[in-house]
Amino acid sequence: MRFSVKGFEIHSGFLNIEAQRAVLDAVRGVVAKAPFFRPNTPSGKPMSVRMSAAGKYGWFSDRNGYRYVSQHPDGTPWPAIPAEVLEIWHGLTGLERQPECCLINYYGPDAKLGLHQDRDEADMRWPVVSVSLGDDGLFRMGNVTRGGKTESHWLRSGDVVVMGGDARLAYHGVDRIRAGSSTLLPKGGRLNLTLRVVE
Ligand SMILES: O=C(O)CCC(=O)C(=O)O
Numbered sequence: 001m002r003f004s005v006k007g008f009e010i011h012s013g014f015l016n017i018e019a020q021r022a023v024l025d026a027v028r029g030v031v032a033k034a035p036f037f038r039p040n041t042p043s044g045k046p047m048s049v050r051m052s053a054a055g056k057y058g059w060f061s062d063r064n065g066y067r068y069v070s071q072h073p074d075g076t077p078w079p080a081i082p083a084e085v086l087e088i089w090h091g092l093t094g095l096e097r098q099p100e101c102c103l104i105n106y107y108g109p110d111a112k113l114g115l116h117q118d119r120d121e122a123d124m125r126w127p128v129v130s131v132s133l134g135d136d137g138l139f140r141m142g143n144v145t146r147g148g149k150t151e152s153h154w155l156r157s158g159d160v161v162v163m164g165g166d167a168r169l170a171y172h173g174v175d176r177i178r179a180g181s182s183t184l185l186p187k188g189g190r191l192n193l194t195l196r197v198v199e
């Protein structure tokens with residue numbers, strides 16, 4: 001199924017199992033240096049998704065709001081975005097411009113991400129590329145303004161999504177994880193990488 005919002009592309013099975021393992025290994029390398037943490041929403045509630053990042057910027061949230069930061073909460077710079085991940089960006093977007101953030105989300109069996117827009121970046125003309133690994137995640141897409149009809153699609157390990165055009169500012173989120181649907185991650189769960197141009 002395809003979402004009706006223009007500019008939303010799903011590349012189902014873009015990464016074969018070897019490519020998924022290679023990206024997973026690269027992500028493990030990042031997370032060894034920049035361990036997962038659980039941000040609080042601006043209202044002070046801990047998010048159910050665990051996060052880390054690679055690149056010049058990582059995404060962060062606390063009482064002071066949602067924002068990009070150049071350091072992990074432990075005070076160290078974020079590791080570089082792995083070449084395997086940059087290759088996906090360049091392969092699908094054809095852009096010379098590099099993303100400055102690879103946000104890494106880890107969803108345990110009960111984690112979810114509420115409907116939101118990605119709007120902390122300076123220039124929304126650049127697309128967002130999102131890579132799914134591990135358990136299936138039920139992705140929901142709405143409209144450019146809050147409310148109205150939404151559509152849902154299960155994203156599977158190896159799927160890559162590009163959100164550009166109208167879809168770049170469309171509301172989206174992850175309603176639930178189908179625990180045990182993939183064996184890629186030995187302890188289960190879902191990893192999602194989102195690549196973004198920030199500046
Ligand atoms: O996990 C996903 O598929 C989406 C993640 C997302 O929307 C985000 O990190 O902003």
Ligand SMILES: [Mn+2]
Binds near residue numbers: 116117118172
């Ligand atoms: Mn998002």
